[in-house]
Amino acid sequence: MKSKLREVHVSEAVGLVLAHDLTQVLPGKYKGPLFRKGHVVREEDREALLSIGKEHLYVLEIAEGEWHENDAALRIATAVCGTGLTLTQPREGKVNLVAERDGLLQVDANRVHGINQVEQAVLSTRKTDIPVKKEDIVAATRVIPLLYPEERLRQVEAAALADATLPVLEVVPFPQRKVGVVITGSEVYHGRIQDRFGPVVQEKVERFGSVIMGQTLASDEKDRIIEQVRAFVEQGADLVCVTGGMSVDPDDRTPGAIKALGADVISYGTPMLPGSMLMVAYYQQTPILGLPGCVIHDEYTSFDVFLPRILVGKRITRHDIVQLGYGGLHSC
Numbered sequence: 001m002k003s004k005l006r007e008v009h010v011s012e013a014v015g016l017v018l019a020h021d022l023t024q025v026l027p028g029k030y031k032g033p034l035f036r037k038g039h040v041v042r043e044e045d046r047e048a049l050l051s052i053g054k055e056h057l058y059v060l061e062i063a064e065g066e067w068h069e070n071d072a073a074l075r076i077a078t079a080v081c082g083t084g085l086t087l088t089q090p091r092e093g094k095v096n097l098v099a100e101r102d103g104l105l106q107v108d109a110n111r112v113h114g115i116n117q118v119e120q121a122v123l124s125t126r127k128t129d130i131p132v133k134k135e136d137i138v139a140a141t142r143v144i145p146l147l148y149p150e151e152r153l154r155q156v157e158a159a160a161l162a163d164a165t166l167p168v169l170e171v172v173p174f175p176q177r178k179v180g181v182v183i184t185g186s187e188v189y190h191g192r193i194q195d196r197f198g199p200v201v202q203e204k205v206e207r208f209g210s211v212i213m214g215q216t217l218a219s220d221e222k223d224r225i226i227e228q229v230r231a232f233v234e235q236g237a238d239l240v241c242v243t244g245g246m247s248v249d250p251d252d253r254t255p256g257a258i259k260a261l262g263a264d265v266i267s268y269g270t271p272m273l274p275g276s277m278l279m280v281a282y283y284q285q286t287p288i289l290g291l292p293g294c295v296i297h298d299e300y301t302s303f304d305v306f307l308p309r310i311l312v313g314k315r316i317t318r319h320d321i322v323q324l325g326y327g328g329l330h331s332c
């Protein structure tokens with residue numbers, strides 16, 4: 001059976017779906033829709049409808065096996081919604097997924113593509129691995145037609161599951177991590193200039209609810225850098241940042257020190273600008289980052305991409321490094 005039109009008196013229309021737009025004309029002031037096609041008539045609409053002379057309405061009788069756009073959007077949203085997210089009530093056929101907490105947004109892009117393959121289904125999301133704030137809208141769902149077939153909703157729900165154990169979208173909270181900072185550079189060590197790296201790293205780390213467990217000065221001495229990184233790891237650091245000395249001058253000792261420490265270097269260099277001279281390494285499972293000078297003055301570098309991921313406990317891989325190049329030219 002297909003959905004069909006039916007004429008009803010306004011007093012019997014509550015809960016039914018308008019089959020067409022209803023226009024309001026206020027001479028000289030306004031002409032436009034008072035209610036749109038698809039609107040579900042509410043008790044409080046009755047007076048407004050009668051005031052524009054609508055005693056009878058065409059409503060849609062929705063056949064079994066078809067879903068109103070609001071209900072279809074809600075089913076899609078429910079199928080993709082994971083922890084740390086809530087759904088809004090449908091409005092004009094759209095449901096939003098809203099962050100319930102600050103955290104790192106996780107989106108399975110492959111399953112988002114799979115859902116959008118289903119004819120006239122819409123799942124629109126922000127990108128994965130970005131930090132979000134409580135109450136941010138991170139995704140929205142809708143369907144294109146006013147009535148949507150059950151069969152396609154089942155296809156959406158199957159695509160949302162697709163053998164995966166994790167939800168399509170979730171917001172992972174930031175645990176409180178301890179971060180050690182080793183500042184290199186003889187000019188800072190000897191007090192020729194004031195350290196500007198420490199406050200920048202501290203602000204970025206605290207933004208995600210983590211703490212700086214300590215900050216040391218290592219001049220440009222490789223052995224001192226090694227010792228200080230190792231000491232932070234032994235004291236239980238969740239991340240150690242070594243600042244400066246990342247370039248190609250003879251006094252740039254940081255990459256050599258991290259290697260000599262025996263760390264597993266994932267990459268020295270990234271294809272993102274700024275932040276191309278970043279080093280990502282792991283020493284006994286603890287992430288060690290070599291931070292290039294640009295982190296002091298550029299608002300958004302490869303450090304800002306990886307820091308929140310590291311703080312939620314994700315391990316950075318060579319694949320993650322490679323991914324930074326496409327769309328990664330921010331300034332240079």
Ligand SMILES: Nc1nc2c(c(=O)[nH]1)N[C@H]1C(S)=C(S)[C@@H](COP(=O)(O)OP(=O)(O)OC[C@H]3O[C@@H](n4cnc5c(N)ncnc54)[C@H](O)[C@@H]3O)O[C@H]1N2
Pocket residue numbers: 183184185187188193194195196197198243244245246247248252275276277291292293294295296
């Ligand atoms: N020949 C090349 N030169 C540079 C390259 C390159 O590939 N080839 N890369 C450039 C890029 S990109 C960056 S980023 C920087 C990387 O610089 P470093 O990490 O080696 O930074 P430094 O040389 O140690 O310092 C640069 C600048 O910043 C001042 N600085 C450093 N630490 C502090 C601190 N804690 N507080 C205040 N100021 C600090 C330092 O005195 C220098 O003036 O290299 C480019 N060059």
Ligand code: MOO
Pocket residue numbers: 272273274275276277278292293294
């Ligand atoms: O590492 Mo530099 O990183 O791009 O300005």
